[in-house]
Amino acid sequence: MPVKLLGLSGSPRKGATEHVVEEALKAAREAFPQIYTELMVLRGRKVAPCNGCGYCKKNKTRCCIQDDMQELFDRFVAADAFLVASPVYVMGPTPQLAAFFSRLRPVHHVFPEALRNKVGGAIAVGGTRNGGQEVAVNWIINYLLTRGLVVVGGEIGGYAGGKVWSQDRGAEGAGRDDIGMDTVKGLARKVAEVAVIMHEGRKALKGTP
Numbered sequence: 001m002p003v004k005l006l007g008l009s010g011s012p013r014k015g016a017t018e019h020v021v022e023e024a025l026k027a028a029r030e031a032f033p034q035i036y037t038e039l040m041v042l043r044g045r046k047v048a049p050c051n052g053c054g055y056c057k058k059n060k061t062r063c064c065i066q067d068d069m070q071e072l073f074d075r076f077v078a079a080d081a082f083l084v085a086s087p088v089y090v091m092g093p094t095p096q097l098a099a100f101f102s103r104l105r106p107v108h109h110v111f112p113e114a115l116r117n118k119v120g121g122a123i124a125v126g127g128t129r130n131g132g133q134e135v136a137v138n139w140i141i142n143y144l145l146t147r148g149l150v151v152v153g154g155e156i157g158g159y160a161g162g163k164v165w166s167q168d169r170g171a172e173g174a175g176r177d178d179i180g181m182d183t184v185k186g187l188a189r190k191v192a193e194v195a196v197i198m199h200e201g202r203k204a205l206k207g208t209p
Protein backbone atom coordinates (compact mmCIF):
# COMPACT_ATOMS: atom_id res chain seq x y z
CA MET A 1 0.00 0.00 0.00
CA PRO A 2 1.47 3.38 -0.98
CA VAL A 3 1.68 6.20 1.54
CA LYS A 4 -1.49 8.29 1.25
CA LEU A 5 -1.15 12.05 1.73
CA LEU A 6 -4.47 13.85 2.18
CA GLY A 7 -4.81 17.59 1.63
CA LEU A 8 -7.77 19.13 3.43
CA SER A 9 -9.16 22.52 2.46
CA GLY A 10 -11.26 24.12 5.20
CA SER A 11 -12.60 26.83 2.90
CA PRO A 12 -16.34 27.00 2.19
CA ARG A 13 -15.58 27.95 -1.43
CA LYS A 14 -13.35 27.08 -4.36
CA GLY A 15 -10.78 29.85 -4.04
CA ALA A 16 -7.27 30.47 -2.81
CA THR A 17 -7.01 27.71 -0.22
CA GLU A 18 -8.11 24.89 -2.49
CA HIS A 19 -5.59 26.04 -5.10
CA VAL A 20 -2.85 26.19 -2.47
CA VAL A 21 -3.64 22.63 -1.31
CA GLU A 22 -3.57 21.36 -4.89
CA GLU A 23 -0.16 22.97 -5.41
CA ALA A 24 1.07 21.47 -2.14
CA LEU A 25 0.00 17.97 -3.15
CA LYS A 26 1.65 18.43 -6.54
CA ALA A 27 4.93 19.46 -4.90
CA ALA A 28 4.78 16.41 -2.61
CA ARG A 29 4.15 14.05 -5.57
CA GLU A 30 6.98 15.56 -7.57
CA ALA A 31 9.42 15.02 -4.69
CA PHE A 32 8.08 11.56 -3.76
CA PRO A 33 6.45 9.96 -6.82
CA GLN A 34 5.74 6.77 -4.87
CA ILE A 35 3.09 8.45 -2.69
CA TYR A 36 -0.62 8.73 -3.46
CA THR A 37 -2.38 12.04 -2.84
CA GLU A 38 -6.01 12.92 -2.27
CA LEU A 39 -7.80 16.26 -2.01
CA MET A 40 -10.62 16.64 0.51
CA VAL A 41 -12.71 19.82 0.59
CA LEU A 42 -15.25 21.00 3.12
CA ARG A 43 -16.97 23.33 0.65
CA GLY A 44 -20.51 22.18 -0.04
CA ARG A 45 -20.38 19.59 2.72
CA LYS A 46 -22.65 19.56 5.76
CA VAL A 47 -20.59 19.12 8.92
CA ALA A 48 -22.31 20.21 12.12
CA PRO A 49 -20.05 21.00 15.08
CA CYS A 50 -19.84 18.49 17.95
CA ASN A 51 -22.62 19.21 20.43
CA GLY A 52 -20.90 17.47 23.35
CA CYS A 53 -23.69 14.91 23.76
CA GLY A 54 -21.13 12.28 24.80
CA TYR A 55 -22.72 9.56 22.63
CA CYS A 56 -19.40 8.44 21.11
CA LYS A 57 -17.64 8.37 24.48
CA LYS A 58 -20.47 6.60 26.32
CA ASN A 59 -21.23 4.00 23.66
CA LYS A 60 -17.69 3.65 22.30
CA THR A 61 -18.90 4.19 18.79
CA ARG A 62 -19.09 6.67 15.95
CA CYS A 63 -20.79 10.07 16.15
CA CYS A 64 -24.59 9.91 16.07
CA ILE A 65 -25.03 13.09 14.01
CA GLN A 66 -26.04 11.98 10.53
CA ASP A 67 -24.36 14.34 8.09
CA ASP A 68 -21.42 14.36 5.68
CA MET A 69 -18.93 13.82 8.50
CA GLN A 70 -19.76 10.10 8.53
CA GLU A 71 -18.14 9.71 5.12
CA LEU A 72 -15.43 12.35 5.66
CA PHE A 73 -14.37 10.67 8.91
CA ASP A 74 -13.63 7.37 7.15
CA ARG A 75 -11.76 9.05 4.32
CA PHE A 76 -9.70 11.13 6.72
CA VAL A 77 -8.53 8.35 9.02
CA ALA A 78 -7.64 6.15 6.02
CA ALA A 79 -4.79 8.52 5.12
CA ASP A 80 -1.23 8.30 6.46
CA ALA A 81 -0.31 11.98 6.31
CA PHE A 82 -2.13 15.30 6.21
CA LEU A 83 -1.80 18.83 4.95
CA VAL A 84 -4.55 20.78 6.68
CA ALA A 85 -5.26 24.21 5.22
CA SER A 86 -7.64 27.01 6.06
CA PRO A 87 -8.41 30.52 4.93
CA VAL A 88 -7.83 32.97 7.79
CA TYR A 89 -11.19 33.99 9.24
CA VAL A 90 -11.05 36.57 12.03
CA MET A 91 -7.43 35.63 12.69
CA GLY A 92 -8.09 31.92 13.02
CA PRO A 93 -9.17 28.92 10.93
CA THR A 94 -12.72 28.77 9.51
CA PRO A 95 -15.66 27.58 11.62
CA GLN A 96 -16.05 24.81 9.03
CA LEU A 97 -12.58 23.46 9.89
CA ALA A 98 -13.25 23.84 13.62
CA ALA A 99 -16.47 21.83 13.22
CA PHE A 100 -14.61 19.13 11.28
CA PHE A 101 -11.95 18.72 13.97
CA SER A 102 -14.52 18.77 16.78
CA ARG A 103 -16.26 15.86 15.04
CA LEU A 104 -13.06 13.80 15.09
CA ARG A 105 -13.72 13.28 18.81
CA PRO A 106 -14.41 9.53 18.34
CA VAL A 107 -10.73 9.20 17.39
CA HIS A 108 -9.91 10.10 20.98
CA HIS A 109 -12.54 7.97 22.70
CA VAL A 110 -13.14 5.06 20.33
CA PHE A 111 -10.40 4.69 17.73
CA PRO A 112 -7.17 5.81 19.48
CA GLU A 113 -4.98 3.98 16.96
CA ALA A 114 -6.60 5.57 13.90
CA LEU A 115 -4.24 8.53 13.65
CA ARG A 116 -1.41 7.38 15.91
CA ASN A 117 2.05 8.09 14.48
CA LYS A 118 0.54 9.66 11.40
CA VAL A 119 1.94 13.05 10.44
CA GLY A 120 0.47 16.44 9.59
CA GLY A 121 1.35 19.98 8.66
CA ALA A 122 -0.61 23.24 8.73
CA ILE A 123 -1.28 25.89 6.09
CA ALA A 124 -3.13 29.23 6.39
CA VAL A 125 -4.17 31.58 3.58
CA GLY A 126 -5.06 35.17 4.53
CA GLY A 127 -6.31 38.12 2.52
CA THR A 128 -4.00 40.52 4.36
CA ARG A 129 -0.22 40.17 4.39
CA ASN A 130 -0.05 39.84 8.17
CA GLY A 131 -3.70 38.99 8.75
CA GLY A 132 -3.25 36.16 11.23
CA GLN A 133 -1.66 33.39 9.13
CA GLU A 134 0.74 32.50 11.96
CA VAL A 135 -2.07 32.44 14.50
CA ALA A 136 -4.20 30.24 12.25
CA VAL A 137 -1.27 27.87 11.55
CA ASN A 138 -0.66 27.48 15.27
CA TRP A 139 -4.34 26.88 15.83
CA ILE A 140 -4.36 24.11 13.19
CA ILE A 141 -1.22 22.60 14.76
CA ASN A 142 -3.14 22.37 18.03
CA TYR A 143 -6.03 20.67 16.18
CA LEU A 144 -3.55 18.10 14.85
CA LEU A 145 -2.07 17.55 18.30
CA THR A 146 -5.50 16.98 19.86
CA ARG A 147 -6.01 14.10 17.45
CA GLY A 148 -2.68 12.48 18.25
CA LEU A 149 -0.90 13.42 15.05
CA VAL A 150 2.84 14.03 14.85
CA VAL A 151 3.25 17.63 13.73
CA VAL A 152 5.75 18.43 11.00
CA GLY A 153 6.92 21.99 10.37
CA GLY A 154 8.33 23.54 7.23
CA GLU A 155 11.98 23.58 6.33
CA ILE A 156 14.12 26.40 7.69
CA GLY A 157 12.33 29.62 6.73
CA GLY A 158 8.94 27.88 6.67
CA TYR A 159 8.98 27.23 10.42
CA ALA A 160 5.51 26.42 11.79
CA GLY A 161 3.89 25.81 8.40
CA GLY A 162 2.70 27.30 5.12
CA LYS A 163 1.58 30.93 5.16
CA VAL A 164 0.12 32.57 2.08
CA TRP A 165 -1.14 36.07 1.29
CA SER A 166 -3.95 35.88 -1.29
CA GLN A 167 -4.71 39.61 -1.40
CA ASP A 168 -8.36 38.46 -1.39
CA ARG A 169 -7.89 37.47 -5.03
CA GLY A 170 -8.55 33.75 -4.87
CA ALA A 171 -6.25 31.27 -6.59
CA GLU A 172 -4.67 33.93 -8.77
CA GLY A 173 -3.71 36.10 -5.79
CA ALA A 174 -2.31 33.16 -3.82
CA GLY A 175 -0.28 32.02 -6.82
CA ARG A 176 1.37 35.43 -6.97
CA ASP A 177 2.76 35.09 -3.44
CA ASP A 178 5.96 33.29 -4.41
CA ILE A 179 7.45 33.43 -0.92
CA GLY A 180 4.25 32.13 0.68
CA MET A 181 3.92 29.35 -1.90
CA ASP A 182 7.53 28.32 -1.20
CA THR A 183 6.64 27.84 2.48
CA VAL A 184 3.70 25.64 1.39
CA LYS A 185 5.72 23.52 -1.04
CA GLY A 186 8.57 23.11 1.45
CA LEU A 187 6.10 21.96 4.08
CA ALA A 188 4.44 19.55 1.65
CA ARG A 189 7.75 17.93 0.72
CA LYS A 190 8.72 17.64 4.38
CA VAL A 191 5.40 16.08 5.41
CA ALA A 192 5.67 13.58 2.53
CA GLU A 193 9.26 12.73 3.46
CA VAL A 194 8.46 12.14 7.13
CA ALA A 195 5.39 10.09 6.13
CA VAL A 196 7.57 7.82 3.96
CA ILE A 197 10.10 7.45 6.81
CA MET A 198 7.27 6.63 9.26
CA HIS A 199 5.87 4.07 6.81
CA GLU A 200 9.20 2.26 6.59
CA GLY A 201 9.72 2.62 10.35
CA ARG A 202 6.39 0.98 11.07
CA LYS A 203 7.39 -2.01 8.95
CA ALA A 204 10.74 -2.19 10.79
CA LEU A 205 8.95 -2.22 14.15
CA LYS A 206 6.76 -5.11 13.02
CA GLY A 207 9.81 -6.91 11.64
CA THR A 208 8.24 -7.25 8.19
CA PRO A 209 10.18 -6.53 5.02
Ligand SMILES: Cc1cc2nc3c(=O)[nH]c(=O)nc-3n(C[C@H](O)[C@H](O)[C@H](O)COP(=O)(O)O)c2cc1C
Binding pocket: 011, 012, 013, 014, 015, 016, 017, 018, 087, 088, 089, 090, 091, 092, 125, 126, 127, 128, 129, 130, 131, 132, 133, 166, 167, 168, 169, 170, 171
Ligand atom coordinates in the same frame (compact mmCIF):
# COMPACT_ATOMS: atom_id res chain seq x y z
C1 LIG B 1 -15.44 36.05 7.44
C2 LIG B 1 -14.07 36.32 6.90
C3 LIG B 1 -13.07 36.70 7.78
C4 LIG B 1 -11.78 36.96 7.31
N1 LIG B 1 -10.81 37.30 8.21
C5 LIG B 1 -9.55 37.50 7.77
C6 LIG B 1 -8.52 37.79 8.70
O1 LIG B 1 -8.72 37.88 9.91
N2 LIG B 1 -7.26 37.97 8.22
C7 LIG B 1 -6.98 37.87 6.87
O2 LIG B 1 -5.82 38.02 6.48
N3 LIG B 1 -7.95 37.60 5.97
C8 LIG B 1 -9.22 37.40 6.37
N4 LIG B 1 -10.20 37.09 5.48
C9 LIG B 1 -9.85 36.95 4.05
C10 LIG B 1 -9.59 35.50 3.63
O3 LIG B 1 -8.73 34.86 4.53
C11 LIG B 1 -8.91 35.45 2.26
O4 LIG B 1 -9.69 36.09 1.29
C12 LIG B 1 -8.63 34.03 1.85
O5 LIG B 1 -7.78 34.04 0.73
C13 LIG B 1 -9.89 33.27 1.49
O6 LIG B 1 -9.56 31.97 1.10
P1 LIG B 1 -10.47 31.15 0.07
O7 LIG B 1 -10.40 31.87 -1.24
O8 LIG B 1 -9.89 29.81 0.01
O9 LIG B 1 -11.86 31.12 0.63
C14 LIG B 1 -11.49 36.84 5.92
C15 LIG B 1 -12.52 36.48 5.04
C16 LIG B 1 -13.79 36.21 5.52
C17 LIG B 1 -14.87 35.79 4.55
